[in-house]
Amino acid sequence: MSETTELGQNKMTNKIVSETAIQPSVLSRWIKSISLTSMAPLIALIVLLILSAMVSDHFLIPRNLTNVLRQVSYTGIIALGMTFLIIAGGIDLSVGSMLALVGVLVIMILNHLGDGWMAVMIAISAAMALGAFFGAINGWLTTKGKITAFVATLATMSIFRSFTLYISDAGEMVSRNNLYSDVGTGYFLGLPVPVWVFLILAIIGHILLRHTAYGRHLCAVGSNPKVASYSAINVSKVYFLSFIILGFTVGISAVMLSSRLNSISPGDAGLFYELDAIAAVVIGGTALSGGKGTIWGTVIGAIILGIINNMLNLSGVSPYLQGAVKGFVILIAVLMQYKRAQ
Amino acid sequence: MNKTLNEPILRLENIRKSFSGVQVLHGIDVTINSGEVLGILGENGAGKSTLLKVISGLHQATSGSVYLDQKQIHIKNPAVAKKYGIAMIPQEFNLVSTLNVFENVFLGQELKQGRFLDKNKMRERTQALLNQLETHLDPDALIETLSVAEKQMVEIAKALVHDVRILIMDEPTTVLTNQEVAVLFRLIDKLKAQGVTIVFISHKLKEVKLLCDRLMILRDGHLVSIEPVAGLNEQEMASKMVGRELNQIFPEHSQASTEIALQVEQLSINNLLHNIEFKVHRGEILGFAGLIGSGRTEMAEAIMGLRKKNSGKVKIFNQDVIIHAAKDAVQHGLAYLSEDRQGSGLIMNFNLPENISLISLKKYIKGFIQHKKTTESAARYSEQFAIKAPSLDSELQYLSGGNQQKVYLAKWMDTDPEILILDEPTRGVDINTKKDIYHFIHSLTEQGKAVIIISSEMEELIGLSHRILVIREGKIAGELIGKEIEEQKIMFLAAGVNDKTPRMEPIL
Numbered sequence: 103m104s105e106t107t108e109l110g111q112n113k114m115t116n117k118i119v120s121e122t123a124i125q126p127s128v129l130s131r132w133i134k135s136i137s138l139t140s141m142a143p144l145i146a147l148i149v150l151l152i153l154s155a156m157v158s159d160h161f162l163i164p165r166n167l168t169n170v171l172r173q174v175s176y177t178g179i180i181a182l183g184m185t186f187l188i189i190a191g192g193i194d195l196s197v198g199s200m201l202a203l204v205g206v207l208v209i210m211i212l213n214h215l216g217d218g219w220m221a222v223m224i225a226i227s228a229a230m231a232l233g234a235f236f237g238a239i240n241g242w243l244t245t246k247g248k249i250t251a252f253v254a255t256l257a258t259m260s261i262f263r264s265f266t267l268y269i270s271d272a273g274e275m276v277s278r279n280n281l282y283s284d285v286g287t288g289y290f291l292g293l294p295v296p297v298w299v300f301l302i303l304a305i306i307g308h309i310l311l312r313h314t315a316y317g318r319h320l321c322a323v324g325s326n327p328k329v330a331s332y333s334a335i336n337v338s339k340v341y342f343l344s345f346i347i348l349g350f351t352v353g354i355s356a357v358m359l360s361s362r363l364n365s366i367s368p369g370d371a372g373l374f375y376e377l378d379a380i381a382a383v384v385i386g387g388t389a390l391s392g393g394k395g396t397i398w399g400t401v402i403g404a405i406i407l408g409i410i411n412n413m414l415n416l417s418g419v420s421p422y423l424q425g426a427v428k429g430f431v432i433l434i435a436v437l438m439q440y441k442r443a444q
Numbered sequence: 445m446n447k448t449l450n451e452p453i454l455r456l457e458n459i460r461k462s463f464s465g466v467q468v469l470h471g472i473d474v475t476i477n478s479g480e481v482l483g484i485l486g487e488n489g490a491g492k493s494t495l496l497k498v499i500s501g502l503h504q505a506t507s508g509s510v511y512l513d514q515k516q517i518h519i520k521n522p523a524v525a526k527k528y529g530i531a532m533i534p535q536e537f538n539l540v541s542t543l544n545v546f547e548n549v550f551l552g553q554e555l556k557q558g559r560f561l562d563k564n565k566m567r568e569r570t571q572a573l574l575n576q577l578e579t580h581l582d583p584d585a586l587i588e589t590l591s592v593a594e595k596q597m598v599e600i601a602k603a604l605v606h607d608v609r610i611l612i613m614d615e616p617t618t619v620l621t622n623q624e625v626a627v628l629f630r631l632i633d634k635l636k637a638q639g640v641t642i643v644f645i646s647h648k649l650k651e652v653k654l655l656c657d658r659l660m661i662l663r664d665g666h667l668v669s670i671e672p673v674a675g676l677n678e679q680e681m682a683s684k685m686v687g688r689e690l691n692q693i694f695p696e697h698s699q700a701s702t703e704i705a706l707q708v709e710q711l712s713i714n715n716l717l718h719n720i721e722f723k724v725h726r727g728e729i730l731g732f733a734g735l736i737g738s739g740r741t742e743m744a745e746a747i748m749g750l751r752k753k754n755s756g757k758v759k760i761f762n763q764d765v766i767i768h769a770a771k772d773a774v775q776h777g778l779a780y781l782s783e784d785r786q787g788s789g790l791i792m793n794f795n796l797p798e799n800i801s802l803i804s805l806k807k808y809i810k811g812f813i814q815h816k817k818t819t820e821s822a823a824r825y826s827e828q829f830a831i832k833a834p835s836l837d838s839e840l841q842y843l844s845g846g847n848q849q850k851v852y853l854a855k856w857m858d859t860d861p862e863i864l865i866l867d868e869p870t871r872g873v874d875i876n877t878k879k880d881i882y883h884f885i886h887s888l889t890e891q892g893k894a895v896i897i898i899s900s901e902m903e904e905l906i907g908l909s910h911r912i913l914v915i916r917e918g919k920i921a922g923e924l925i926g927k928e929i930e931e932q933k934i935m936f937l938a939a940g941v942n943d944k945t946p947r948m949e950p951i952l
Contacts, residue, residue, distance in 0.1 A: 313812035315805045322802060325791045332750060332780070332788040333803045333855075334770040393793055 142438055143386050143402040150409050158416040166412070168294055174408035175300035176359050177375050178401065181382035182300075182307045183237075183351030185400045188383050189311070190344040191324040191392030192244065192251040197352050197379060199262035200236045201372035204229050204356035206266050209275040209366055212282055222281050229353040236262065237349015241342040259376070266368045276365040286362030296358040300401075303351065308397040320344060325393030381428065382407055385435040406431070452514075453478040453641055454499070454530075454610060459508035461494055463842075466834060468494050470665045471508070476610065481632060481642045483656035483673065485649075485685050487874035489832060489844035490662040492645050493535070496612050499643075500532035501525035529609030533599045533616060535872075539587045546570035546583040549602045573601040577631055592736070593624035600631070611635065612643045617651060618872055621736050621900070622935075629655060647874055649678040663687055686876045693879050694907035695886040700728035704762060705894035706778075706863045708747060711756035716742050717918040720756075724863065724894040729885065731909030732898045733934045739918040740898045741783060744865045748773045748780045760863070774803060779861035781852060783868040783898070785845075789852045792841040796833060797822035799840055799851055804858040825854035830880070846877035853881070864888065865896045870904060882908060902931050914938050 154161045161167075180197050187194055208229045215221035236258075243254040277283070288295040311317035322330040323340045331337045355375075360366040386403030388395025410431060414424045454476040461469040469491045476482055486492045497503040499510070501519040509516055512528055519525045522532070539548050546563075549570045555562045570583040579597050587595065596616060603611055617625045632642055632655065646652050652659060653673060661668040661684045668684050703726045711720040717739050724730045732740045745751040747758060749767040758765055760776050767773045773780070782788045790799050797818040801808055808814045808821075822836050829850040833843050840848055849870070856864065866885070870878045885908060888895055899905050905912060912924045914937035922937040924930075 309812065313815075315809060315813065318798065318802065318805060318813065322791050322794070325793055326787075328788045329791050332770065332782055334774045335802075336769065336771070393791075 143399050143406070143435075146385075146435075147402050147406055147409075150406060150413075154409055154413045154416075157413060160416055161413065164292075166416075168292070168297070170408045170412045171297045171300075171405070172294040172362075173411070174404050175294075175296040176355050177378040177407075178300045178382065178404035179296075179303055179351050179355040179358065180348070180375060181379040181386075181400050181404050182303055182397060183348030184379045185307070185383050185386070185388055185395055185397055186311070186320060186344040186347045187251075188380070188388055188390060189324045189392055189395045190320050190341050191327070192341065192344065193380070193390075194237075194240060194251065194255045194345065194348055195376045196236075196240060196255040196259040196262055197348065198372035198375035199259045199266065200233065200349065200352045201356045201359065201375060202366065202368055203236065203262045203266045204232050204353050205360040205366035205371055206270045206275050206368050207232055208356060209277050209360060210269070212277050212279045215279075217279055217281070219281055221279055222285065225279075225282070226285070226357050229357045230350055231353070233349040233351070233353020233356065234346045235349065237345045237347070237352070238342070240349070241345030244345070245338040245342050270368040272368055274365055274367050275360075277360070282361050283364035284361075286358050286360070286364075296362065299354060299358060303354070304397055304401050311395075311397055316340070316343070321393055378404075378407060381432050384432060384439075387435075387439065389439060403435075451478050452476070453512065455511040455514075456499070457509045457511065459495065459498060459510075460506045461491075461498060461503060462506050468665050469498070469505075472662075472667050474660060474667065474670060476641060476643065477658075478609070478641050479636060479639045480657045481636055481644060481655055483652040483659045484643065484645045484662065485647075485652060485659060485681060486662035487685055487846070487876050489664075489847065490685075490874075491665040492662055493614055495662070496532060496614060496643065496645065499525070499610075500530055500612055502532070526606055529607055530612070531603035531606070531608045531610070532612040533596070533603060533614065535614045535618075537595050537599055539595055539598060541588040542586070544584050544586050545574075545581055545590075545598055545601075548587055548598055549573065549583075549605060551602070553605060569605070570601065573604055576604070576634075577601060578627075592619045593621070593627070596620070596628070608640060610641045610643065614645050615647065615872060616644070617646060617648065625651075647872070649681050649875075652681070653678060661685055682875050685874070693875070693882060695883050697729075697910055698727055698886065698889045700889070700910055701726040701892065705760065706747075706896075707759040707762075709757040709759075711743065711746060712754045713739075713742060713746055713751065713918075714754055715918075717746070717753075720915075720918075720920060722913055722920070724896055726892045726894055727889045728910050729889055729895045729897060729908050731905040731912040732896065732915060733902075733905055733912050734915035734921075734938050736900060738915045738938070740915050741867055743915070744780055744782075744867055744896070744898060747865065748778060750780075774859055774861075777860070777862035778865070779856040779859055779863070780865045781856055781867060781869060783871060785848055785852045785871075790840050790848060790855070793839050795839055796826065796831070796836045796851060800825055800855050800858055803855060804860075807858075821858065822854075825851075825857070829854060829884075846873045849873050849877065849881070853884070861893070863894045863896070865898070867898045868900065869897065870899075870901070878904075902934065905934070906931065 180201070184194065184197070208225050211228050212221055212225040215224060240251070240255050240258055243249050243258070244251045247254070285295060290298055311320070319330065319335045319340045322333065322335060323337050327337050359371065382404035383395070383400050384390060384403070385406055386396065386399030386401070388399060407428065410427055411424060414427060452475045456472055456474045459469055459472040460467065472495060484492050484495070494503060498505045499519065501522040501524055504520070510519060511517065517528060519528070519530070525531070540551065543551070546567045550566045555566050555569070567583045574581050574583065574597070577597055577600060579594070581594055581597060587598065590598070596619070616628060620628060632644070636642060644656060656673045658670060659673045659676060659681065660670040661681070663685060704723050705726050706724045709721050712718055720743055722730070734740050742751060746753040746756065747767070749769045749772055758767060760778070765772070765776050767776070786792065791802065794802070797815070800822045801818040805813065808817045819836060825831070826833065826836065831850045832847050840851060843851065869885070870881055873881070885895055885897070897905065897908060906929050909929065910926065912929055912934060914921045914924070914934055916938055924933055
C-alpha cells in the first residue's frame with residue numbers, strides 16, 4: 103500500500119512525530135481505570151461503612167446488612183435501568199407509578215390464575231412484559247411524539263398512578279396465591295432473593311453496557327446524537343430501547359416488592375422511587391447530561407443511599423431529617439462530579 | 445486608543461504551559477508592538493491556540509510573566525484581559541443564538557438606566573459599531589438568522605465595545621468565503637490604522653503574507669522565529685513551520701478506470717437541490733466546487749441517507765440501490781467524512797479505539813466486543829496516519845484538530861469503503877497534515893476507490909481532482925475536466941455570470 107510508504111517516509115523525516123507516536127500501553131490503561139475520579143463512589147462507600155460500624159454496634163450484624171441490601175435492591179434494580187436511560191440522555195419520572203401499576207396488575211393476574219407455581223411463573227413473565235410495555239409507551243412518546251423525556255414521563259407518572267388507583271379501587275391488593283410470597287421472602291446462600299436478582303441484573307447490565315454494540319451505541323447517542331446518526335446508528339431506536347430496558351427492570355422490581363409483602367398498596371407503592379433511582383445513578387458517577395456512566399457505580403450509589411438510611415435509623419436520628427441527609431449526599435456527589443469535570 | 449505605533453505593548457517572558465503533565469509551551473519570549481498585525485503560524489498542536497488563550501485569560505500559564513506597557517500583569521480570566529484591552533475572537537463563536545445582535549454585543553456588559561436595561565442606548569451603540577465595521581447588519585436581527593461571516597462581525601463588534609488594544613483572532617478566515625475574507629481584511633486594515641494591535645492565527649500562507657507585518661512561527665511549543673513577513677516567501681514559512689523542506693504537496697494524478705463506481709440521477713431536495721446528475725469512476729477524484737450554501741453538503745447527506753430527498757436514483761457499480769439511512773449507505777461501501785468533525789464526526793469523550801470502531805463495530809464482535817482487537821486496530825491506524833495523542837486511551841477532546849481529523853479518516857477507512865465522499869477534508873488542518881491527507885487520498889485512488897471531494901479551498905480542488913463539477917444554487921453550473929480546470933473558470937461558474945468578483949485579491 104502506497105500510503106504506508108508515504109506516511110512512513112514522513113515519519114522518518116519528522117522527528118516530532120516519531121518521538122510522540124503512541125503505543126498502546128497496558129500500564130497506562132490500568133492506571134487510568136483505577137484513577138481517583140472513577141473510584142470516588144467506591145471510596146465514599148468504604149468511608150461510609152467504617153463510619154457506620156463506628157456509630158452503631160448493630161450495623162455489622164449480618165441480619166442488618168442483608169436487610170439493608172434487601173431494602174436497596176427494590177430501587178437498585180430500577181436504578182440499573184435508569185442508568186441506561188440517563189446515559190442515553192433521557193430521564194424517567196414515571197417509574198414509581200409504573201411499579202405500582204405493574205404490581206397491582208400482577209396480583210390481579212395471579213388471583214385470576216389461582217394457585218401453583220405455574221401461576222407465579224406466568225405472573226412474573228407478565229410483570230416483565232407489562233413493564234417493558236409501559237416503558238415502550240414512554241419511549242414512543244419521546245421518540246415518535248418528540249416530547250422531552252422529562253415532560254412525557256411527568257405526564258405518565260400521573261396517568262400510571264391514576265390507573266393504579268382506579269383498577270384497584272384504591273384498596274390494598276392481596277395475593278391469594280400461597281407460593282407467591284416465597285419469591286420475595288426467600289433466601290439463597292444466605293442472601294435474600296431480591297439481592298441476588300439485583301446483583302445478577304447488575305452483571306447483565308454491565309456486560310450489556312460495556313461489551314455489546316448496543317451499549318457502545320447508547321453512549322454515543324447520549325454523548326452526541328448527531329455524531330451517532332452520522333455514524334450509521336439508529337438514534338431513536340437506541341433511545342427507545344433504553345426506555346424498554348428501564349420498564350423491564352421496573353417490572354422485576356414490582357415482583358420483588360409485591361411478593362415480599364404478598365400485597366401491594368396502590369396509593370403509596372413506589373412513591374418517590376424515581377428520585378431514589380435517579381439519586382443512585384448520580385451518586386454512582388453517571389452524568390445527568392448523558393454519554394458516560396457505569397453500572398457498578400450505580401450499584402454502589404444505591405448501596406450508599408441504603409446505608410445512610412440504615413445508619414440514621416440505628417443512631418436514632420429523626421426520620422423527618424433523613425430526607426435532608428439524602429439531599430446533602432446527592433449535592434455532594436454532584437459537586438464532586440462538577441469539580442472533576444473542570 | 446493607543447496611537448503610538450510600533451512601540452512594545454505586550455511582552456511575554458518565558459511562558460510555559462502544561463496540561464496534566466504534558467508540556468505544550470516551552471518557554472515563549474515574545475514582544476508584541478502596538479499597531480502591528482502579528483501573524484502566528486504553526487502546525488496543529490504547535491501551541492498557537494494555547495498561547496493565545498494564555499494571553500486572553502482563558503488559560504493560566506504554568507510559569508512565566510506577562511508585561512503590558514512595561515508593567516507586569518496577571519491575566520486571571522477573560523474579564524481581566526478585557527479590562528486591559530485584550531480581546532479574543534475564538535474559533536468557535538460564543539453567541540447566544542436566541543438573542544439578537546445588540547443583546548449579544550452587550551451580553552454580560554449590559555448598559556442600564558437605573559435598575560433596567562437601556563435597550564435604546566445599547567441598540568444605538570451597536571449600530572455605531574456596526575457602521576464602523578461597514579456592515580449592514582440590523583442590531584435587532586436574531587443571531588440564528590445570520591450567516592457565519594455575519595456572526596463573526598458580531599463577535600468583532602462585541603470585542604470593540606470596550607476600547608480594545610490587542611485583538612486576537614483564532615483562524616478567522618477558515619469559515620469565510622473569499623468575498624467575506626476580503627471584507628474582514630479591509631476591517632483589519634482599518635483597525636490597524638486606529639492603532640489596534642491584531643494577532644492573527646492562520647493556516648493559509650498566502651493570507652499571512654498579504655496581511656501581516658511580522659510573523660511568529662511556533663513548532664511543538666517552541667518559538668522558531670519572529671521576523672518581518674516581507675523577507676519571507678511561502679516556501680520558507682512552510683519549511684520553518686514543519687522543520688524540514690516540504691516537497692511536493694499534491695501527488696501526481698493516478699489513472700482513473702472507466703468502470704462507474706457511483707452514479708446519481710435526478711437528485712432533488714425541496715428548494716435546495718435541483719436535478720443533480722453525475723458519475724464517479726473507480727480510481728477517480730471528482731471535485732465539487734461552489735460557494736458556501738450552494739448545496740454541496742446537502743447533496744452528500746442526501747446520498748448517504750442522512751437527509752430526505754424528493755427524488756433521486758443512486759447506482760453503485762451499476763446496481764440500483766435504495767438508501768433510507770446511513771446504515772444502508774455504509775453497507776453499500778459508501779463513506780462520508782462530514783465537514784464538521786466535532787459536531788457530526790467524532791464522539792469527543794470516546795477514546796481512539798471507541799471512535800475508530802464506532803461504525804465498523806460488527807467486525808469486532810464475537811458474542812461480545814473484542815476490546816483487544818479494537819485497540820490493536822486503533823494502534824495500526826495511529827501508526828499508519830502518524831496520529832499524535834497522549835495515548836490510545838485519550839479522549840478525542842485532548843487531541844489537536846489535525847489529529848482528530850486523522851482519527852476521523854481512520855474511522856471511515858475501518859468500514860472498508862469503496863466510494864468516499866470527503867467534505868472539507870483538510871479544514872483547520874496544518875500544511876504537513878494536509879500533505880499527508882492528500883497523499884493518502886491519492887493512494888486510495890490507486891487502490892481503485894472512487895473519491896468525491898467537496899472543498900472551499902481552490903488549491904486543494906485543483907491540485908487533486910481529475911474532474912470538477914461546479915454547483916451554484918443547487919444546480920450543476922458546469923463541468924471542468926483535466927486541463928480546463930482553472931481557478932478563474934471555477935469562480936466564474938460558482939458565482940454566476942453576473943457576478944464578476946473572481947477571487948479575493950489584495951485590498952491592501
